[in-house]
Amino acid sequence: MRLRWPIPLLVAGHTALLAAYTLPADLVPLRTRALAIAYVRPLFHQQWRLFAPDPPLCSCQLQVTDANGRWVGLGEDHPHYLYRRMVRGMAWNAQRGVVEGHTRVEPVIAEAIGRLLRDQGSSVGPVRLVERCITDPEQPYQREERITPLVLR
């Protein structure tokens, strides 16, 4: 039995749905997007937006107070790349909320930060978000510091 014929069709259909799922939302019709989400998300979830459409203009860091009351970065100096990535992920998520005007961190990220605090041996004290933001992209070294206290609970 020759089964070759549908391969180009299957590959094209699958790739079209992946494209509808991953392309910028305003380029894809709503119904196509919904179909693509239903098909892609369960087993083929992916997104290709690292530093796109633009890299973030603000670097961000979570800080807590140490035993001497000084503000220190939380977990960002960990030697392992996956640990640092988790810490960065928490900071970016908190920052997204701050940009939208919320200082109360969304519950799932607040829980993650709580776990990070426990792992770092920090007491659940005040946590703040420190952003260093570029004001002129042609002068990326010049960054303005913004500090936002975060509410975890």
Added chain:
Amino acid sequence: MTAAPTTIRLFRFALHLWMLGFLLSVLPVLDVLYIEPLSPRWVPPGPFARITHTIGAASMAMASPVMVAVGIVLALVGLFRRSGVIAALVLWWVQINLMGQAWLAGSGGQQLMAVVLFWNIGLSVAEGSPGSWRNWLRTLSFWMIRSQLVLAYAVTAVHKLTGVLWPSGDAIGVVLTDEAFAPSLVANWPVLCHLVTWAVLVLQCTIPFALWWRRTRVAWLLAAMAFHLATALWLDIPEMGFAFCVVLLIHLSEAEGQWIMNRLGQARGTPSLP
């Protein structure tokens, strides 16, 4: 549409090597990834969660070291022997479940590999006679992986073209002055930053086309590998850089795959890889 058997063997060797390297790299942080995870449990809705998030939060603490060990063994075996459908299925299941648990530590590279490991199940079917369902499945999986890679580049290029800082040439300077990344020294040379930004954009816009032509394929593959190795070194996404280097191999022609296999075989003192 046909599949290139030698290219598939080379690709699967590299895939198992990536899996081995990644799983060994998670060992020092096994506790914060899976045992007492920093990522709170999050299970997506729908029936497929039974496959992608099979093990509950409480059992994950005990199951994850076993899963990682099984993954390491299967990846190691896959380097030296042709592994079958069951091994490929288990390897995919291990990767997708570990990734689902440690979602805060995820990356595009891990997502790419989860998808590729899914299609690797089809590639792991033994070759059959021409026109058989075995060859049909291998060919389908082969082309799905090829199109997946092309799609990743095309989509990221579209996203970047819709931004402001990539077309203006400022993006790399912005990224490299973020304390999280290195080498920030490069940002001292704005002209270099502009050139690198545009070079990355040109590479990502053209590679979906260049990979299909013999005359351009090898040059673009090498340029893309250099780019991904640089991101692995300097952007703190090592597994993503290496994942793309692995998947790029699927675009080699049969002759190009054979050329590399012969060199590797000579280096190993054996005629060919599994």
